[in-house]
Every structure is written in structure tokens, then in C-alpha cells.
Amino acid sequence: MKINNETKIGLLAVVATASLILGFNYLKGKNLFKKNEKIYAVFPRVTGLTNSNPVLINGLQIGMVQNIEERSQNIFDGIIVTVHLDRDVNIPANSVGFISTDLLGGAQLVIDPGNANEYLQPGDTLQTTMKPGLVDQVTATLNPALRTLDGTLHSLDSLVEVAGTYFDPATKNNFQKIVANLSAASTSLNRLIAAQNSSLNRTLANLDTVTSNLASNNPKINNTLANLEKTSENLANAKLKETIDELNKTVSGLNGVLDKANSKDGSLGLLLNDKKLYTNLESTSRSLNILLDDFRTHPKRYVSVSVFGKKDKSKPLSAPLSDSVNTAPKQ
Numbered sequence: 575m576k577i578n579n580e581t582k583i584g585l586l587a588v589v590a591t592a593s594l595i596l597g598f599n600y601l602k603g604k605n606l607f608k609k610n611e612k613i614y615a616v617f618p619r620v621t622g623l624t625n626s627n628p629v630l631i632n633g634l635q636i637g638m639v640q641n642i643e644e645r646s647q648n649i650f651d652g653i654i655v656t657v658h659l660d661r662d663v664n665i666p667a668n669s670v671g672f673i674s675t676d677l678l679g680g681a682q683l684v685i686d687p688g689n690a691n692e693y694l695q696p697g698d699t700l701q702t703t704m705k706p707g708l709v710d711q712v713t714a715t716l717n718p719a720l721r722t723l724d725g726t727l728h729s730l731d732s733l734v735e736v737a738g739t740y741f742d743p744a745t746k747n748n749f750q751k752i753v754a755n756l757s758a759a760s761t762s763l764n765r766l767i768a769a770q771n772s773s774l775n776r777t778l779a780n781l782d783t784v785t786s787n788l789a790s791n792n793p794k795i796n797n798t799l800a801n802l803e804k805t806s807e808n809l810a811n812a813k814l815k816e817t818i819d820e821l822n823k824t825v826s827g828l829n830g831v832l833d834k835a836n837s838k839d840g841s842l843g844l845l846l847n848d849k850k851l852y853t854n855l856e857s858t859s860r861s862l863n864i865l866l867d868d869f870r871t872h873p874k875r876y877v878s879v880s881v882f883g884k885k886d887k888s889k890p891l892s893a894p895l896s897d898s899v900n901t902a903p904k905q
């Protein structure tokens with residue numbers, strides 16, 4: 575059967591029309607040959623999002639944006655985004671969607687899956703949140719840097735103005751004086767450093783001399799250390815601890831004797847601490863002195879050496895005679 579040209583032209587027109595319809599619907603986010611399920615999302619703003627933008631979950635494209643329209647005449651009520659799902663995937667009911675933008679201005683709707691056991695059904699509304707896109711993040715990062723750069727430029731401008739005043743003819747002489755003073759101060763500092771270096775060199779020379787003396791006297795130092803080591807060894811072998819223990823015992827015994835001497839229990843304590851005994855001894859010593867002086871002065875009273883002698887009838891002494899040895903001579 576032969577097909578005429580009119581039939582061919584008609585079939586070509588039908589195929590072209592169908593392709594045009596399918597392509598137009600595809601560009602609008604509709605695919606007539608795949609699953610046609612829709613869910614909705616409401617955003618306060620949809621910057622960069624257009625029809626046919628991909629819808630991703632865990633990086634996998636599960637659909638595309640089919641339609642974007644206002645919720646009501648009051649634009650602040652939100653903007654409804656219709657999502658056409660191409661894949662049969664389970665989206666948890668507590669999943670959250672957000673718009674992600676790139677540096678080129680393109681956008682995509684990203685679904686952050688939740689952990690609920692219930693899933694979104696066709697016609698349900700997806701929870702949404704607003705997250706800063708890549709451009710917003712770069713802008714937020716650049717803003718502080720730009721503010722810092724602006725402050726730096728202002729500071730540089732102020733520095734240039736201050737430097738300009740130094741080269742002003744009215745203040746040129748002052749600037750030259752400052753430079754001259756700095757040069758003089760640098761010269762004085764160099765002289766001081768040179769003097770300090772000479773002092774340091776002398777100190778190092780003296781230190782070298784002391785080191786040389788120590789090196790030359792090294793044998794004597796070794797002998798001294800050897801003698802000190804022998805002395806330490808002798809002290810270690812001298813039973814110093816036993817000697818100290820014996821000395822401690824002796825001191826303890828002496829302390830006991832002193833304690834008894836200070837107490838009134840023993841004879842020595844009574845002798846040292848009893849005032850009455852001291853008084854009696856003093857009285858006895860005085861009486862003995864009187865007796866000896868009386869015996870020396872009147873010996874006939876006690877011993878008779880003559881047949882015809884008279885008996886000494888003088889009164890006995892009542893006080894000891896003054897000591898001619900201890901008495902100062904009269905002038």
C-alpha cells in the first residue's frame with residue numbers, strides 16, 4: 575500500500591505536535607510516562623528556585639519543581655511550591671525541605687529525611703526551613719573581611735595624612751630635628767654597646783684566667799677532695815652515733831642531778847635552797863670567828879702557862895675583831 579504525501583505530512587505533524595506537548599510539559603516539570611504524584615512545600619521566599627529545578631533527597635533526584643505560586647494575595651502568607659515526584663520512594667513524615675543555592679544563582683529543593691515511621695502521602699505538605707545558601711554564606715564570610723579592610727583603609731588614610739604633615743614645609747624643620755635626635759641617640763647607643771662589649775671582654779678574660787688557674791690547680795683540688803672523702807669516711811667509721819648517744823645519756827644524768835639539786839628533797843637541794851640552813855651556817859661561822867679572835871686575844875683565859883700568873887678576868891668578845899689584812903690602812 576502506497577502512502578501518499580498528504581498522509582506523511584499529517585503523521586509528521588501529529589508526531590511533532592505530540593513531541594511539542596511532551597517537551598513543554600517536561601519543561602514545566604511534568605512527565606507523562608512516569609509516576610505522577612505531588613507533594614507541596616510552603617516557603618517565605620523562593621530566591622533562585624524556578625520550575626523544573628531538581629528535588630533531591632540524600633543527593634538522589636526524586637522529582638522536580640512543577641509549579642510555584644503565591645498562597646494568597648498577601649505575599650507574606652508564603653509561597654507554595656508544587657513538587658512532582660518521579661521516583662517511588664518513602665519520605666518520612668518529619669522530613670524537612672530547604673532551598674539550596676549555588677554561586678551561579680541556580681537553586682534546588684533539598685529534602686533532609688527524618689526518622690519517622692510514617693511517610694508522606696500524595697498531596698501532603700512537606701515541612702520547610704530556611705537555610706543560608708552558598709552565596710549567603712560567602713557573603714556572610716566576606717562582610718566581616720570587607721569591614722576589616724574598610725577599617726584598614728581608614729587607618730592607612732590617617733597614616734598618610736600624618737605622614738603628609740611631616741613633609742609639610744611648616745613642619746619640615748621639626749622632622750629634621752627628630753631625625754637628627756634619633757641619629758644622635760643611635761650614636762650614643764653604639765658607644766654604650768662598645769663600652770659594654772669592652773667590659774664584657776675583660777670579664778671573659780678574667781673568667782678565662784680563673785678557669786686556667788682552676789685547671790693548673792686541678793691536682794691540688796683532687797687531693798683536697800680526696801682528703802675530704804677520707805675525713806668523711808673516718809667520721810662515718812668513728813661510731814659518731816654511739817658517741818652522741820652516750821653524750822645524750824650523760825646530759826640526761828646531769829639534768830637529773832640538777833633537778834635533784836633544785837628540789838628540796840635531797841641534802842644538796844636542802845643545802846642550796848633552805849635559807850634557814852644558810853643562816854645557821856653563817857651564825858656558826860660568826861661564832862667560830864669570835865671564839866678564835868677571843869682565844870688569840872686572851873689566851874690566858876683558856877690556857878694557863880705561868881704558876882704565878884694572874885687569871886685574865888676581861889670580858890669575852892662579843893664580835894669578831896676587824897681583819898687587818900682586809901682593812902684599808904689609815905692615811
